[in-house]
């Protein structure tokens with residue numbers, strides 16, 4: 001049987017981790033995978049997470065199964081953090097999932113279960129796992145323009161033109177904030193235009209929200225998602241706690257389905273069914289930590305303060321990289337780095353330039369020239385700027 005297997009394509013981002021690890025140069029710089037790192041290069045366990053884990057160890061009395069949908073308290077607390085009061089709770093169904101990827105996978109499976117013929121629209125470019133899973137599930141896929149290679153901003157005219165061809169019943173995958181891989185985002189007025197257009201077309205939005213709190217703050221980063229949820233009769237939201245709680249390996253995510261109150265029971269039943277088919281019960285440890293933090297005023301305040309430190313650190317790095325690039329290239333053509341939001345910026349370098357940066361300078365970024373801003377620190381910002389100026393100046 002196994003001799004029937006063909007080699008599978010590797011994830012380009014995950015491949016980069018191994019290449020970086022195997023590079024013996026002490027001067028190497030890792031701007032690859034989307035993991036937050038502090039100035040010393042560590043991905044710390046957040047203070048509130050440590051405190052919650054201690055409390056959990058002291059108070060947990062059983063590890064029996066949780067519910068198929070996860071613990072109701074987790075789903076309620078996280079849904080409320082994401083949605084605020086944008087929609088009535090009697091319209092919200094949800095399942096805990098293994099990370100944000102698990103939520104995306106379950107969302108796509110739900111769409112396929114309900115409407116196997118639906119086309120799923122993804123931005124060009126998008127996170128490589130999106131098209132990978134859509135294709136794996138045998139679903140129809142289409143792309144809408146997103147990135148303007150000249151300005152490194154959003155190609156809004158192209159995006160609107162492409163989304164104008166969306167058919168009723170199609171699903172449009174949108175990044176709620178902090179677009180991955182580009183770092184370029186829609187402003188509030190543009191979101192309103194997209195919402196109006198897609199609502200008129202009768203499309204269903206699927207929002208990927210993996211970086212809430214990494215862009216403009218916890219509330220601002222949820223604003224587009226909330227407006228979408230309030231505007232459409234049906235919305236899917238796949239959210240991750242990996243980054244904003246720093247619990248990557250605990251696999252903590254949620255899939256939220258918002259529809260008519262009358263259909264909530266059937267929707268919830270289908271979400272539970274999908275969890276049961278794929279893995280029965282979702283992981284609980286990370287979900288429990290998130291619940292404890294969100295429900296406890298002291299832990300929540302400390303978590304929010306640390307998340308804000310993380311966010312501001314990335315903003316500071318963005319500004320200093322933009323400043324250094326101005327000096328190094330004697331031009332303003334990299335100013336977009338300071339206006340991008342989230343962990344990533346797509347620099348707009350060629351693949352050959354990206355390879356030169358890796359081979360000659362030990363600087364690792366994804367092949368499309370996406371950098372993880374958090375991989376930088378005060379020492380490496382000028383090094384990166386000088387190297388970019390050298391290969392692309």
Ligand code: HCI
Pocket residue numbers: 011013014032033034035127129180
């Ligand atoms: C990212 O770097 O885009 C997010 C982290 C990630 C990358 C590849 C697979 C899973 C998660």
